[in-house]
Amino acid sequence: MGKVHLEIDGKPFEAEVGSMIIEVADLAGIYIPRFCYHKKLSVAANCRMCMVDVSSIPKAVPASATPVAEGMQIQTKTEKAVSARKSVMEFLLINHPLDCPVCDQGGECELQDLSMEYGDDVSRFTEGKRVVKDKNIGPLISTDMTRCIHCTRCVRFGQEVVGIREMGAIGRGEHMEISTYIEESIESEVSGNIIDLCPVGALNAKPSLFKARAWEMRQSPSIAAHDCLGSNVWVHHRRGDIIRVVPRENEAINEVWLSDRDRFSYQALTEGERLLKPRIKRHGEWQEADWQSALSFVASEMKRVIGGSQGKNFGGLIGNSVTTEESYLFQKLLRGMECNNIDFRTRRRDFSGDGRSSVRSGFNFPMEELDHMDATLLIAADLRHEQPLTALRVRKSTGFGNAMAINPFDGEYNFKLAHEIQPDPHFLAQEFARVIVAADKLNPDVLHAEAKEWLNGVESELVHEEIAKKLLHGEKSCIVLGVYVQEHPQAQTINWLAESLASITQSEWGYMTQGCNAAGNKIAGAVPMQSAAGGKSKAGKNAKQMLLEGLQGYFLFNCEPDVESVWSKEALNSLNNASFVVAATPFADGRALDYADVLLPIAGCYETSGTYINVEGTWQSFAAAVKAPEESRPGWKVLRVLANLFELKGFDYESSEQVINELREKFDAAGENKVARKIPPPLMQVNESEVSRKSLGLYQVDSIVRRAKALQQTPKASTHPISVSRVTT
Amino acid sequence: MTDLSYDHKQHLKTLLPEPAINEIDHWIKKYPPERKRPPIIAALKVVQEHNGNYLTEELMQAVGEYLDVPQIAVFEVATFYSMFHLDKVGKHVISVCNNISCSLRGADNVIEQLQNRLNIKLGETTDDGLYTIKTVECMAACGGAPMLEVDKVYFENLTEEKVDQILSDIAALEIAKQKKPADLSAEVKK
Ligand code: SF4
Ligand code: FES
Ligand code: FES
Numbered sequence: 001m002g003k004v005h006l007e008i009d010g011k012p013f014e015a016e017v018g019s020m021i022i023e024v025a026d027l028a029g030i031y032i033p034r035f036c037y038h039k040k041l042s043v044a045a046n047c048r049m050c051m052v053d054v055s056s057i058p059k060a061v062p063a064s065a066t067p068v069a070e071g072m073q074i075q076t077k078t079e080k081a082v083s084a085r086k087s088v089m090e091f092l093l094i095n096h097p098l099d100c101p102v103c104d105q106g107g108e109c110e111l112q113d114l115s116m117e118y119g120d121d122v123s124r125f126t127e128g129k130r131v132v133k134d135k136n137i138g139p140l141i142s143t144d145m146t147r148c149i150h151c152t153r154c155v156r157f158g159q160e161v162v163g164i165r166e167m168g169a170i171g172r173g174e175h176m177e178i179s180t181y182i183e184e185s186i187e188s189e190v191s192g193n194i195i196d197l198c199p200v201g202a203l204n205a206k207p208s209l210f211k212a213r214a215w216e217m218r219q220s221p222s223i224a225a226h227d228c229l230g231s232n233v234w235v236h237h238r239r240g241d242i243i244r245v246v247p248r249e250n251e252a253i254n255e256v257w258l259s260d261r262d263r264f265s266y267q268a269l270t271e272g273e274r275l276l277k278p279r280i281k282r283h284g285e286w287q288e289a290d291w292q293s294a295l296s297f298v299a300s301e302m303k304r305v306i307g308g309s310q311g312k313n314f315g316g317l318i319g320n321s322v323t324t325e326e327s328y329l330f331q332k333l334l335r336g337m338e339c340n341n342i343d344f345r346t347r348r349r350d351f352s353g354d355g356r357s358s359v360r361s362g363f364n365f366p367m368e369e370l371d372h373m374d375a376t377l378l379i380a381a382d383l384r385h386e387q388p389l390t391a392l393r394v395r396k397s398t399g400f401g402n403a404m405a406i407n408p409f410d411g412e413y414n415f416k417l418a419h420e421i422q423p424d425p426h427f428l429a430q431e432f433a434r435v436i437v438a439a440d441k442l443n444p445d446v447l448h449a450e451a452k453e454w455l456n457g458v459e460s461e462l463v464h465e466e467i468a469k470k471l472l473h474g475e476k477s478c479i480v481l482g483v484y485v486q487e488h489p490q491a492q493t494i495n496w497l498a499e500s501l502a503s504i505t506q507s508e509w510g511y512m513t514q515g516c517n518a519a520g521n522k523i524a525g526a527v528p529m530q531s532a533a534g535g536k537s538k539a540g541k542n543a544k545q546m547l548l549e550g551l552q553g554y555f556l557f558n559c560e561p562d563v564e565s566v567w568s569k570e571a572l573n574s575l576n577n578a579s580f581v582v583a584a585t586p587f588a589d590g591r592a593l594d595y596a597d598v599l600l601p602i603a604g605c606y607e608t609s610g611t612y613i614n615v616e617g618t619w620q621s622f623a624a625a626v627k628a629p630e631e632s633r634p635g636w637k638v639l640r641v642l643a644n645l646f647e648l649k650g651f652d653y654e655s656s657e658q659v660i661n662e663l664r665e666k667f668d669a670a671g672e673n674k675v676a677r678k679i680p681p682p683l684m685q686v687n688e689s690e691v692s693r694k695s696l697g698l699y700q701v702d703s704i705v706r707r708a709k710a711l712q713q714t715p716k717a718s719t720h721p722i723s724v725s726r727v728t729t
Numbered sequence: 730m731t732d733l734s735y736d737h738k739q740h741l742k743t744l745l746p747e748p749a750i751n752e753i754d755h756w757i758k759k760y761p762p763e764r765k766r767p768p769i770i771a772a773l774k775v776v777q778e779h780n781g782n783y784l785t786e787e788l789m790q791a792v793g794e795y796l797d798v799p800q801i802a803v804f805e806v807a808t809f810y811s812m813f814h815l816d817k818v819g820k821h822v823i824s825v826c827n828n829i830s831c832s833l834r835g836a837d838n839v840i841e842q843l844q845n846r847l848n849i850k851l852g853e854t855t856d857d858g859l860y861t862i863k864t865v866e867c868m869a870a871c872g873g874a875p876m877l878e879v880d881k882v883y884f885e886n887l888t889e890e891k892v893d894q895i896l897s898d899i900a901a902l903e904i905a906k907q908k909k910p911a912d913l914s915a916e917v918k919k
Binding site: 164165166167168169170171172173179180181182184 | 786799800801802804805808809810811866
């Protein structure tokens with residue numbers, strides 16, 4: 001695109017043809033007031049607050065809807081511009097209530113701020129103001145619709161970004177109201193973003209309603225802990241209490257958005273039943289203990305179980321939101337004790353890839369690229385519920401490109417699918433293989449003989465050919481495997497198929513992972529087959545073996561295998577039968593009370609410093625935003641002290657940075673070791689009982705989310721997980 | 730669990746007679762297939778006509794499902810246009826404009842007169858279910874202010890006499906209609 005030259009407030013700028021005045025001014029750091037304009041939404045130009053003075057035009061024009069032109073001379077502060085804005089403000093304030101003192105938005109309200117500059121002290125409007133009845137749109141968002149200024153940002157967000165229009169403008173003229181359809185709750189998994197978008201206090205966060213004023217809070221940067229993107233957030237807190245969590249802009253990861261799960265999960269920490277002191281179970285009774293005695297008890301019991309079995313009869317399991325530092329120390333501690341039974345993959349069924357040591361993260365192309373794909377093939381990917389913000393990216397690409405899916409779910413999509421195949425989950429790999437066969441026909445020079453041999457006998461149909469064609473002919477294309485794939489009994493086969501298809505069609509490919517730190521846990525060495533940074537390790541038992549075989553002792557690190565594992569029933573059994581279970585957890589509820597012998601109170605997310613490594617392999621470190629309550633301590637400190645009790649060497653860390661730096665050095669030294677995927681064993685029929693389970697629900701993914709009150713009250717909490725199609729459980 | 734036997738798209742067909750559905754289909758065909766929202770108005774008009782001059786939640790929902798548009802999009806249209814009624818209304822809805830031109834030219838008097846003659850307030854319906862009076866936004870007939878619309882006919886430059894005349898005409902029509910079945914049967918007997 002060409003460039004034009006223009007002047008804003010006397011300063012010369014260059015701008016893209018077709019951009020709006022307000023965009024150019026924003027880039028230049030010149031602020032123009034606005035209500036309806038938002039850089040991620042379409043232009044509505046309905047508020048008229050952004051009036052500017054353009055020399056060649058007699059009347060003031062809206063900067064958000066006026067494209068730039070060569071030689072344009074724009075003034076943002078002339079009498080003409082300012083008086084136009086003042087008139088707009090006067091109209092807006094006619095019906096706006098004067099309730100800033102009791103409004104949560106007060107202090108961070110765009111209307112309040114701008115009325116300081118453009119509003120009059122006294123209103124000329126003496127008639128009655130209109131009142132709009134509040135709507136109940138669910139447990140996450142509070143409404144005060146009298147405050148609404150009809151900017152329609154919330155409506156456009158639903159329509160454009162999410163693709164599910166739940167809000168709308170009903171009525172007309174003075175009677176216009178923003179509402180959902182007849183008081184329906186909002187169902188979308190990214191609904192909380194309209195709270196940020198709303199320039200006034202019409203839409204506020206319900207869980208934090210009336211909890212603090214904007215100016216009393218401090219903010220700390222952190223990383224969200226509930227999906228593999230690692231969305232960037234600000235944690236807002238007051239006097240050591242988390243009040244709310246809001247997005248922190250990062251174009252490469254979460255843009256300006258945040259999923260409801262990441263936004264409202266903190267409630268588990270502030271209102272959940274927290275474990276505040278260590279506890280030891282004596283004669284079936286829980287007794288509070290101090291750290292010293294709790295840890296010595298743990299140490300002596302661990303020595304007993306581990307020592308008695310040369311490490312074979314003890315196992316450590318890591319939960320879905322544990323930091324890299326914690327998993328690194330966890331495995332270092334257990335390996336120091338000659339125990340290699342360490343795993344975080346409590347939802348994996350297929351461990352056949354474990355022989356190849358690799359620290360590849362799920363995606364080796366930037367997530368951002370999903371916006372620009374001409375063709376995207378989803379394999380068992382329930383993006384809306386697994387990584388809600390990724391679904392928004394794929395949706396963007398469907399404006400020009402094609403999304404296609406082979407999903408054994410009754411999928412819910414917020415974008416159009418060009419092709420959808422719903423195979424029986426038992427035949428997911430078989431169905432996928434048919435696309436590879438189709439691709440191989442179109443481009444036969446890529447697959448080597450052995451692979452062709454493997455695929456022999458698989459037949460493709462028209463739809464597989466169409467999918468293959470779109471991937472091959474798209475200039476940019478990718479294959480995305482959902483979390484469910486890694487839970488599938490043929491995960492390795494499907495991974496291999498994806499890699500093969502990607503090489504034939506020259507597509508990118510990536511797989512989504514469970515939890516927020518699967519990549520970090522793997523790099524940290526919290527797996528039985530390799531130690532930190534892909535280093536060597538004696539073989540240990542994997543999660544499945546640990547849970548199914550039944551060990552004598554378990555160390556659960558913020559992990560509830562009885563809920564989150566695919567082997568939950570067996571896990572509960574094994575835990576109940578073990579002679580010693582220690583659970584490090586932020587919470588004092590759940591079945592751990594029954595099966596554990598010691599409970600160690602550790603910090604939840606936002607209460608500890610640490611690092612999450614996201615699915616693209618980006619390392620994101622953060623400091624603790626608030627202190628963990630009472631006696632609970634950051635997990636890495638607990639592990640350090642415990643290691644000292646075992647007199648293990650190399651545990652004298654003073655900060656979590658030292659821990660992560662140590663790992664980083666190892667990681668960098670190891671370099672990338674690419675190991676070619678082996679051809680998988682021939683496709684076999686999958687065991688019925690192995691597949692016929694549901695994936696983890698949207699609000700079931702980790703110990704924190706499961707205890708977040710408001711999230712649990714949303715309609716989605718009960719309707720998701722969607723069961724795998726055609727399977728009766 | 731969702732009831733799988735319930736076909737959302739077909740629900741409207743169970744609520745309306747076939748000719749009505751055909752009429753809606755006729756409107757759908759006028760627009761390109763990816764443009765789903767334009768036929769909403771036409772569809773709601775047809776539906777309202779078949780439902781005694783008003784819309785119900787079930788009907789609006791069925792229209793949304795039939796046209797494959799979000800519920801809220803149907804609701805927006807239904808609440809925007811004053812010709813759509815979300816509550817039961819009389820057979821003859823008298824819509825009086827009370828926007829600026831009509832107000833300046835005496836819309837208030839017209840409303841007053843209607844309320845007195847029919848003995849109901851704005852927004853109410855007479856007990857016999859025949860008349861409803863309501864106010865509407867500008868009907869683009871400012872040149873003939875004050876104005877009202879009833880049974881799809883505009884009446885402009887209203888005076889007291891004219892309003893009386895309109896009401897008498899409708900009444901006469903109703904009386905004639907009530908007679909009709911009897912008259913007809915008399916004819917048949919002959
Ligand atoms: S509720 Fe807020 S975002 Fe939505 S239209 Fe009103 S002011 Fe704008
Ligand atoms: S911001 Fe430009 S018209 Fe609203
Ligand atoms: S103001 Fe009544 S028709 Fe325009």
